Amino acid sequence: MTPDTTAYVQWFRQSSPYINAHRGKTFVLMCEGDAIADANFTNVVQDIALLTSLGVRLVLVHGARPQIDMALERLGAQSTFHKDFRITDRQALTAVKAAVGYVKADIESRLSVGLPNSPMHGARMRVVSGNFVTARPMGVIDGIDFQHTGEVRRIDHSAITDLLAAGNIVLLSCLGYSPSGEVFNLAVEDVARHTATSLRADKLILMGQDDGLLNRNGSTLQQLTCRSLEERLPQFSGEARNHAEAALRAVSQGVPRAHLISFHHDGALLQELFTREGKGTMISQDPYDQLRPARIDDVGGILSLLKPLEDAGILVRRSRELLETELSRFYVIERDGMITACAALYPYSDDRAELGCVAVHPDYRGGHRGQLLLEQIEQEARRRQYQQLFVLTTRTAHWFIEQGFVPGQVSDLPEERQKLYNFQRNSKVFLKTL
Structure with a gap:
C-alpha cells in the first residue's frame, strides 16, 4: 500500500468504534445561512449523506440571515436589530419567508443529487419538512416591539421521531408557526437547541465561522464541561457567544454532548465525530476523559x-x-x-x-x-x-x-x-x- 492508502486504512479502522457507537443515534445539525452560502457546503452535504448511510438519524436546522439581508435589499428595505435579534416587521417578514423558502429549496436540491461518479451516487435521501415548530411572539423588550420575531414554544418531537425512524432527514428552518396561523422569525440557535432537548438527541452540532470556541490566543478549546464554559462565557461575543449559550443550555438540559465546528473546514464534521482528537469544541456535562x-x-x-x-x-x-x-x-x-x-x-x-x-x-x-x-x-x-x-x-x-x-x-x-x-x-x- 502507498503511504496515503495506509493512512486511510488506519483512519478507517480507528473510526470503526465511532461508526458502531453512532448507528441509530439522533443528531441535530445546525447550519447558519452563512454555512449554506459557503463553497464548502457541498462537501458538508456529502458528509451528511455519509452520516445517514451509517445509520445516523439526522435533523438539519438551517438559518438564513445573509439571505434575508439580500432579500430585503432587493425590496429596498433594511432591518433593524436589538440585542442581536432582527426586528421583523411586515415587510421584513416577506423577505424572511422568501429567503427561507429559497434556502430550503437549495438544501433539498443538494440532498437530492445522485449522479453517477459523484459522492452522492446511490444516497437516495428523503428530506421531510413541515410545521413542526410552534412559536410565540417575542413581544416587547426594552420598549421595543419585535413584531414577527418570535421564540420557540414547542417542538412536535413525536412527529419528528416517527419521520426519523422511517429513515428520513428532517429539515427545520428558522420559521415557527402559532396556533392562530401567524408566522414568526426565530433565532436558528433557539430552534436547534429546543429540537435537540425535545428529541433527547444524542448530539447537538453547531456549525459556525471558527473551529469551535477559541481562547484568547486564538487556539481551539477542544473540550469544555458546562461548568468551565459558564466561567468562560463572558469572553465570547457575537456568533461564538450565541453558539456557546445554545450548547450550554442543551447539555444542561440533558443532551449528552454538543459540538461547535467550522463550516469552512472541509471534513470538520467527520473529524469531530469519527476521531478521538476531533476538529472543534466539544461541550459535555462531565469531562471527556x-x-x-x-x-x-x-x-x-x-x-x-x-x-x-x-x-x-x-x-x-x-x-x-x-x-x-x-x-x-x-x-x-x-x-x-x-x-x-x-x-x-x-x-x-x-x-x-x-x-x-x-x-x-x-x-x-x-x-x-x-x-x-x-x-x-x-x-x-x-x-x-x-x-x-x-x-x-x-x-x-x-x-x-x-x-x-x-x-x-x-x-x-x-x-x-x-x-x-x-x-x-x-x-x-x-x-x-x-
Missing part, C-alpha cells in the same frame, strides 16, 4: 499501553495473569473506550506504598494525564492513611521531581521492597511525604 478504577475489561487496553514501555526497558514486563491479579490497584483514564493512561498503587507497609506502572499513550502526552493520575493515587494513599509514597524509575526522574518527589536510596525502601530491587536495572528511588 474519565478517570476511574480499572475494570477487568480494561486489561487488554492496559497491556497495550504498557507493552511499548516494557519493550524499551522502562517498565518491568507483566503477564496478563499477573495484571489481572493486580487490577484492583490500577486507575485508568479512558477516552471513548480507549485506555490513554494508567497508574497503580502498591501497599508495602502500614504507612508506605509504591506508585507504579505510570504510563500515558504517546498520542496523549502533554495533556496533564500523568498529573491527574498522580493526584488520584495520592488521594487514595491519604485515604488509606499512608505517610509516604515512593517510586522507582529509570527514565523519568525529572518528571517525578517536578511532581514533588525527592531522591532517595534503596535503603529508604520498605524491607520487603528492598528484597525485590533489581540492581541490574539500577532504578532511581524517589520519595514523597503525604
